[in-house]
Amino acid sequence: MPYELYYWDSIQGRGEFVRLALEEADADYVDVCRGPSSKGQGIPAMIAIMGSRSDADIPFAPPFLKDGERIIPHVANILMYLGPKLRLAPQNEGERHVLNGLQLTITDFVAEVHDTHHPIATSKYYEDQKEEAKSRSAEFIQNRIPKYLGYFERVLQQNPEGPAHIFGGGLTYVDLSLFQVFEGLRYAFPRATAHLSDRYPHLSALRAAVMKRPNIARYLQSDRRIPFNENGIFRHYPELDRDMA
Amino acid sequence: MPYELYYWDSIQGRGEFVRLALEEADADYVDVCRGPSSKGQGIPAMIAIMGSRSDADIPFAPPFLKDGERIIPHVANILMYLGPKLRLAPQNEGERHVLNGLQLTITDFVAEVHDTHHPIATSKYYEDQKEEAKSRSAEFIQNRIPKYLGYFERVLQQNPEGPAHIFGGGLTYVDLSLFQVFEGLRYAFPRATAHLSDRYPHLSALRAAVMKRPNIARYLQSDRRIPFNENGIFRHYPELDRDMA
Known part of the structure; x- marks a missing residue:
């Protein structure tokens, strides 16, 4: 089934x-x-x-x-x-909780991405909270992107099995989620993320490696991959974007 | 250990x-x-x-x-x-994921509670985002408290083993977390939550039952239970509180 x-x-x-x-x-x-x-x-x-x-x-x-x-x-x-x-996580229960901890940090980050365009009320239109969205996005770009991506870069760096994966020596679902976060940030904030690859080389290499996986590459080319748009979590509103300090 | x-x-x-x-x-x-x-x-x-x-x-x-x-x-x-x-969850793995799903909805709710007083920037003082906090709190009281508590009340109501617990027939950690959410909301928003017991009778009964458990009652009386205060998640700022419609 x-x-x-x-x-x-x-x-x-x-x-x-x-x-x-x-x-x-x-x-x-x-x-x-x-x-x-x-x-x-x-x-x-x-x-x-x-x-x-x-x-x-x-x-x-x-x-x-x-x-x-x-x-x-x-x-x-x-x-x-x-x-x-799906063979995208270890079988060991303790290790699964470590992996889950990494994914839950992504969950928190994604919630903050959502709130860049909806800082006041999910029930209201973006246009009705645009000024507050500008303030929240400025904070997001200045402080939150560096905090979260800096964290994941460090976890990659400190992986005893090397920086190719966020956990252990093989692909896990957290690697796939980090690819998605990276793609989403680039879509939503092209100016703020212009130098992402320089600042976060391990994350950037992970993103490139995920994109090249045959099943992922095929998926990204298919019509099953819905394009980013302004109804999703990652939205491109130029007025919320700015160069990162 | x-x-x-x-x-x-x-x-x-x-x-x-x-x-x-x-x-x-x-x-x-x-x-x-x-x-x-x-x-x-x-x-x-x-x-x-x-x-x-x-x-x-x-x-x-x-x-x-x-x-x-x-x-x-x-x-x-x-x-x-x-x-x-700790015998606060079933051993069955599928059921543990159902329980975890309930807890993760509490996680989301708690993040929204935090943002009532920090809607723009965690790095800034409440006083620097007080006006936006008023807007977000109004939305929280009008739409989000009813949405979340209405959901949990319904899960209690629809529990096949009766409404005394959120899952199954015995105490789980999610019951304890719902008690904490209930207490926190009452502390932070005494006006908005004045009629909570009438509107959410099963949640209210669960809260009372948790408080009476011997180990919890002893803990709440001890100095290990830190009082609510304005550095935590649930903060009482009278200017953010209002009667629920």
């Missing part, structure tokens, strides 16, 4: 971190919201699960993964669940 | 979710930053781990747990790791 991924059909958003892992592993999965209603797919299938007034443990928000009858919500949780099955 | 919890010594903050689980289980643990420097404890011990220029997988931020040589960062990750060991 294929995995069923539930996420919005027109954005990369948070679902993309899961899609990348499934694609790298060439896993059998259905991107449910992008499927036809004639097969019981599409967004209504997702809303029905979230809106259930009788089921146990309904998810708060997408993305969530359905594996048989089991529903697993939240990106880091889905990836931790899938990791060993 | 006792567990070592690393977190700031003068606030409940995110560390409190871990402290509550350790206290409920009567686990042998050291709250390292609150210990004496004569024993190699205190905040410098935490900074040394985070600042290491050679260790693998250094944590991005506190809290983190040290179990022997293993370092586990992030609240939800720590709780997922400790859960079965």
Whole structure:
């Protein structure tokens, strides 16, 4: 039975971190919201699960993964669940928690990316909080990008098995997520990220290596890879971008 | 060997979710930053781990747990790791991921609580972003508290084993975290939360039940329970509080 991924059909958003892992592993999965209603797919299938007034443990928000009858919500949780099955994580439980810790730092970073364009209210349009978004983005560029990327660069640098991967000597789902973060930042903030490769050489090399993996390269060329756009997490609003000090 | 919890010594903050689980289980643990420097404890011990220029997988931020040589960062990750060991989570792996999904929704909620007083920049004082904090808090009270608490109330309501616990028929660490969220909201927003018990009866009953558990009651009376204050996550600034519509 294929995995069923539930996420919005027109954005990369948070679902993309899961899609990348499934694609790298060439896993059998259905991107449910992008499927036809004639097969019981599409967004209504997702809303029905979230809106259930009788089921146990309904998810708060997408993305969530359905594996048989089991529903697993939240990106880091889905990836931790899938990791060993897709051979994108160690089998050892302690090491899986270390990996999960790295992914949860990415979760926090992604939430901060979202808030660069929505610092006041998710329920309001960007245009209604543009001034606050400029302030928050300035802080994000000046302090938060360096703090997070500097951290991941250091973890790569200090990996006892070498800086090619964020954990151990082989590819994990966190490597794929770091690729996505790097791509997203470049899309949203081209000015701020102009010198990213110079400042974070190990991260930059990791990004290039992930892009060249055959399954990832094929995915990025396919129409399954939704282009970045201004409904997603990483949005390009030129007025929020600036050169990094 | 006792567990070592690393977190700031003068606030409940995110560390409190871990402290509550350790206290409920009567686990042998050291709250390292609150210990004496004569024993190699205190905040410098935490900074040394985070600042290491050679260790693998250094944590991005506190809290983190040290179990022997293993370092586990992030609240939800720590709780997922400790859960079965402290008998505050099922042993079944699939169910542990369901529980982790619930905890990660609390993580997101707590991040939003933080941003009510710091919507623009963590690096700046509250006073420097007070106007934006008022806007964000108004949105938080009007839309986000109802969305999150309504969700958890529904999960309690739809628990096949009854609404006394968020998952299954026994206490889990998520129950303890929901107690903490409830307490924190009441502290930070006494006006907005004045009618919380009427609106969320199952959550309210869960909070009362947790408070009465002997180990929790003893902990709350002890000096190990740091009072809420305006350096933590849940802060009481009267100008951010208002009646809920």
